[in-house]
Amino acid sequence: EGLTYAFTFAAGNWHPLTWLSHMLDVELFGLDPRGHHGVNLLLHTATTLLLCLFLLKTTGKPWRSLTVALLFSLHPLHVESVAWVAERKDLLCAFFWFATLLAYERYVRSPAVGRYLVVLVSFALALLSKPMAVTLPLVLFLVDYWPLDRRGVDAPSRRRIVTEKLPLLVLSAASTVVTWFAQQTLGNVVASSPLLSAGNAVISYLRYLARMVYPRDLAIIYPFDASLVTLPKVVGSLLVLVALSWCVWRWRRRFPFLVTGWLWYLVTLLPVIGFVRIGYHAMADRYTYLPLVGVFMALVWGGAHVAERFRRVRLPLAVATGLALSLLAFLTVGQLRLWRDSVTLFSHTVAVTKDNFIAHNNLGTALREREEYAAAIYHYRESARLRPDIPNAFNNLGSIYIIMGYPAEALAWCDRALRVGPAIAEVHYNRALALIALGRRDEALAEYGEVKRLNAGLAERLEEDLSQGGRR
Numbered sequence: 197e198g199l200t201y202a203f204t205f206a207a208g209n210w211h212p213l214t215w216l217s218h219m220l221d222v223e224l225f226g227l228d229p230r231g232h233h234g235v236n237l238l239l240h241t242a243t244t245l246l247l248c249l250f251l252l253k254t255t256g257k258p259w260r261s262l263t264v265a266l267l268f269s270l271h272p273l274h275v276e277s278v279a280w281v282a283e284r285k286d287l288l289c290a291f292f293w294f295a296t297l298l299a300y301e302r303y304v305r306s307p308a309v310g311r312y313l314v315v316l317v318s319f320a321l322a323l324l325s326k327p328m329a330v331t332l333p334l335v336l337f338l339v340d341y342w343p344l345d346r347r348g349v350d351a352p353s354r355r356r357i358v359t360e361k362l363p364l365l366v367l368s369a370a371s372t373v374v375t376w377f378a379q380q381t382l383g384n385v386v387a388s389s390p391l392l393s394a395g396n397a398v399i400s401y402l403r404y405l406a407r408m409v410y411p412r413d414l415a416i417i418y419p420f421d422a423s424l425v426t427l428p429k430v431v432g433s434l435l436v437l438v439a440l441s442w443c444v445w446r447w448r449r450r451f452p453f454l455v456t457g458w459l460w461y462l463v464t465l466l467p468v469i470g471f472v473r474i475g476y477h478a479m480a481d482r483y484t485y486l487p488l489v490g491v492f493m494a495l496v497w498g499g500a501h502v503a504e505r506f507r508r509v510r511l512p513l514a515v516a517t518g519l520a521l522s523l524l525a526f527l528t529v530g531q532l533r534l535w536r537d538s539v540t541l542f543s544h545t546v547a548v549t550k551d552n553f554i555a556h557n558n559l560g561t562a563l564r565e566r567e568e569y570a571a572a573i574y575h576y577r578e579s580a581r582l583r584p585d586i587p588n589a590f591n592n593l594g595s596i597y598i599i600m601g602y603p604a605e606a607l608a609w610c611d612r613a614l615r616v617g618p619a620i621a622e623v624h625y626n627r628a629l630a631l632i633a634l635g636r637r638d639e640a641l642a643e644y645g646e647v648k649r650l651n652a653g654l655a656e657r658l659e660e661d662l663s664q665g666g667r668r
Contacts, residue, residue, distance in 0.1 A: 197431075198219050202216050209375065211325055214285040217284055233279070236287055239290075240277075240278045243264075243290045243291045244269040247489065248264070250294055253301055260497060266521050267521070267524070270521060271528070272527045273407060274485055276480070283477045288326065290485055290486055292319070295318045296315055296318035297335075297336075303315055322366060323367060323368070323371045327371050327372070328464075329371075330368040330467055331368075331466060333368055334463050335464065337361065341455055343456070353436050367378050385524070390652055395430040398430055399430060401433065403489075404484055408488055411527055414547040415548050418477055418479050420477060421478065452496060454631050455496025458491075460491075461490040465483065476554060499517070542562055545577075553582035554584075556578040556589075560596075575595065587608035587613035591622055594610035595622075610623055610626050619653035625658055628640045644658050644659070
């Protein structure tokens with residue numbers, strides 16, 4: 197049953213390997229979070245080592261490779277992918293991503309069918325972990341340019357370089373189709389103006405770079421705000437991106453690492469940059485887990501080139517690098533503290549973002565679990581005020597008033613939720629509980645029929661409530 201579930205469209209994505217890893221964790225550790233967090237940390241460490249090994253094998257530069265790996269390992273933007281157990285998909289995908297790169301380096305050094313199959317299988321495992329890996333075949337073209345330096349090959353070899361990517365591109369295309377179908381089926385694709393989405397995507401490319409340089413006020417959710425996507429910001433951001441790309445192209449022969457690093461960043465962000473909006477967020481720290489590797493490579497190799505040309509800057513540059521890594525480690529420790537519990541995490545998010553209806557709603561739920569009902573109601577009401585077109589907060593208000601023993605108020609909020617989103621099983625469930633408490637059993641039975649139609653598992657819980665007269 198678990199294997200079948202893993203290969204279904206669950207949680208808006210198709211990532212069966214990620215589901216299987218979570219199931220294995222539960223078999224090993226139950227719901228003790230320490231084991232789950234420990235596995236995440238091990239995967240992050242292993243991925244860091246694979247990244248370092250790949251760069252070392254392809255460039256022969258140990259210190260540069262180690263510096264890139266440390267930047268990847270210690271950056272505060274990557275805390276979300278490691279500290280959030282549900283982001284296991286980031287870690288598994290990245291692990292198999294760099295395993296694929298290592299296998300590809302081995303295949304390029306000595307081509308053989310068996311070695312190519314290892315590349316193919318590793319890439320397939322990355323896709324089964326998270327669909328964001330669809331850009332990996334394009335990254336392999338960049339790796340061919342630098343650091344593998346396959347630029348000087350003859351025409352037949354160039355054809356082979358393209359041909360050997362075709363099976364990988366087929367897998368990417370298949371994963372894209374499956375993911376799109378999964379997102380559409382579960383309703384995660386948000387209707388939005390294409391121009392607005394494109395503008396937000398262009399701005400986000402620079403916002404991620406800004407947060408890489410100044411990783412402060414990081415949040416688990418950055419709500420999409422159309423008012424921030426202005427024409428001057430979009431045009432200005434586009435001009436900066438074009439200027440940087442032009443510089444990289446102009447210096448491509450002298451500094452090939454800039455081409456790979458910059459395009460790595462641009463290409464790997466494409467699936468999540470927001471040209472097609474999935475969910476109500478504008479950007480997410482976890483999306484930088486793989487893309488920033490390209491920027492780190494460009495920065496480290498660029499700094500090393502400056503140090504080689506100007507000997508006087510070697511010591512200051514080395515000291516600056518050490519200080520930067522120490523500062524990143526310090527900021528990461530501080531960021532980790534925000535993840536100790538949901539109230540801390542979402543309170544911080546509410547404080548550092550504006551009009552964050554998702555954070556208010558989630559903070560309300562965290563406070564409800566602590567039985568701090570008055571505070572929870574405040575944040576639910578804020579969420580409902582900010583987005584009256586989304587039923588979640590209305591439904592949660594109905595749920596909390598049921599807990600507090602005010603069924604009439606609960607019913608009113610459930611009715612408001614139904615006016616916004618009539619086909620939501622949880623709303624019908626809470627409405628049935630309110631009706632039971634009000635003694636309107638026949639109406640509660642009608643709601644039970646709706647719950648059973650929408651969610652069989654939730655209907656079983658409601659059956660128990662009906663049999664107990666709503667006492668639970």
